[in-house]
Amino acid sequence: MEKVYVTKSFLPPVEEYEFYVRQIFDSHHLTNQGMLLQKFERSMSSFLNVDHFQYVTNGTVALQLALDALDIKDGEIITTPFSYVATTSSILWERCTPVFVDIEPNNFTIDVNKIEEAVTSKTKAILPVHVFGYACDVDGIQKIADKYGLKVIYDGAHAFAAKYKGRSLLDYGDISTCSFHATKLFHTVEGGACIVKDKEVDKKLGFAKCFGHDCDEYFRIGINAKQSEFHAAMGLANLVHLDEILQKRRNISELYDKLLNGCVERPKEQESLDYNYAYYPVLFKNEQELLNVFEALNAENIFPRRYFYPSLNKLSYLKKYMPCPISEDISSRVACLPLYPDLEKECIVKICQIIKKAQMGTN
Numbered sequence: 001m002e003k004v005y006v007t008k009s010f011l012p013p014v015e016e017y018e019f020y021v022r023q024i025f026d027s028h029h030l031t032n033q034g035m036l037l038q039k040f041e042r043s044m045s046s047f048l049n050v051d052h053f054q055y056v057t058n059g060t061v062a063l064q065l066a067l068d069a070l071d072i073k074d075g076e077i078i079t080t081p082f083s084y085v086a087t088t089s090s091i092l093w094e095r096c097t098p099v100f101v102d103i104e105p106n107n108f109t110i111d112v113n114k115i116e117e118a119v120t121s122k123t124k125a126i127l128p129v130h131v132f133g134y135a136c137d138v139d140g141i142q143k144i145a146d147k148y149g150l151k152v153i154y155d156g157a158h159a160f161a162a163k164y165k166g167r168s169l170l171d172y173g174d175i176s177t178c179s180f181h182a183t184k185l186f187h188t189v190e191g192g193a194c195i196v197k198d199k200e201v202d203k204k205l206g207f208a209k210c211f212g213h214d215c216d217e218y219f220r221i222g223i224n225a226k227q228s229e230f231h232a233a234m235g236l237a238n239l240v241h242l243d244e245i246l247q248k249r250r251n252i253s254e255l256y257d258k259l260l261n262g263c264v265e266r267p268k269e270q271e272s273l274d275y276n277y278a279y280y281p282v283l284f285k286n287e288q289e290l291l292n293v294f295e296a297l298n299a300e301n302i303f304p305r306r307y308f309y310p311s312l313n314k315l316s317y318l319k320k321y322m323p324c325p326i327s328e329d330i331s332s333r334v335a336c337l338p339l340y341p342d343l344e345k346e347c348i349v350k351i352c353q354i355i356k357k358a359q360m361g362t363n
């Protein structure tokens with residue numbers, strides 16, 4: 001059997017990509033805020049219904065640019081230990097200190113009730129993650145931020161096309177970032193974005209991603225985080241398929257729900273969230289059960305992933321260990337099952353059978 005991974009990048013019919021690539025060949029304009037990039041940024045702003053959408057090279061640099069544009073240096077950043085490593089490493093790369101606050105067990109997002117006790121005189125910002133596309137308690141977090149004068153940056157790498165209380169989940173906080181990496185729900189091969197609230201901050205970020213200057217005027221220290229026309233082309237070609245992508249992911253998730261009902265723990269449904277089916281995370285009873293299930297699936301060429309493991313508060317290069325027992329427990333027994341638009345029904349049925357059989361072997 002062909003190998004089945006946790007995801008498989010969606011690709012549009014090649015003619016649809018070619019349609020845009022021909023325009024690039026005709027214009028010879030390959031990068032530097034070209035026509036396709038501008039069109040992509042406009043399409044995305046309008047899809048998300050946001051004012052300031054900055055397309056950048058990836059979701060990691062998007063986080064770094066967000067910290068930079070909000071002038072956050074040398075401070076403590078309150079963040080979650082349950083995420084991909086880029087959430088923590090971008091904080092460290094910007095020479096700030098991550099302060100881990102444990103997660104809540106229902107949706108694996110930062111526990112808003114534990115944030116205040118982590119605030120010190122050095123705290124500059126809160127950087128939570130809408131992990132797996134589940135919404136953080138955005139209202140509770142904003143309240144704390146207002147009380148202590150902190151910035152809020154959401155790592156929304158998983159939050160594209162999710163809506164919370166009728167608004168894009170990327171429309172909360174001072175800046176929300178997103179990733180359009182090939183493994184994400186919606187991708188542009190590589191790519192990311194900053195969705196910025198304040199117009200002046202947006203301007204700073206726009207310069208920062210293009211070396212910090214506009215022609216002969218040099219405004220601030222910049223880097224090169226701008227995207228190419230070829231990436232924008234993939235974005236434009238994929239965007240028209242978004243509804244179909246979301247619908248198929250939803251169908252697959254619902255089939256898993258039906259077949260795995262009661263065998264695994266699942267995150268709770270969130271009432272105000274229009275979910276995007278970005279991932280299909282399941283919790284096993286313990287790490288041993290997870291390892292047994294993985295062994296059985298791998299033997300059949302099926303490769304789920306331990307998203308996210310280890311809990312980031314345990315990274316070896318951190319200066320000190322801050323215990324986060326809930327995140328550590330969940331990390332030890334959570335996995336994301338294969339989920340992508342053309343994953344076949346027979347394959348899902350097989351995955352679920354293998355899981356149940358391996359679970360029986362564990363007991």
Ligand SMILES: *Cc1c(COP(=O)(O)O)cnc(C)c1O
Pocket residue numbers: 057058059060061083084086087129155157158178179180181191192
């Ligand atoms: C993928 C991901 C990133 C990084 O995005 P890239 O585009 O790969 O740089 C950051 N945070 C989270 C939670 C992610 O899953």
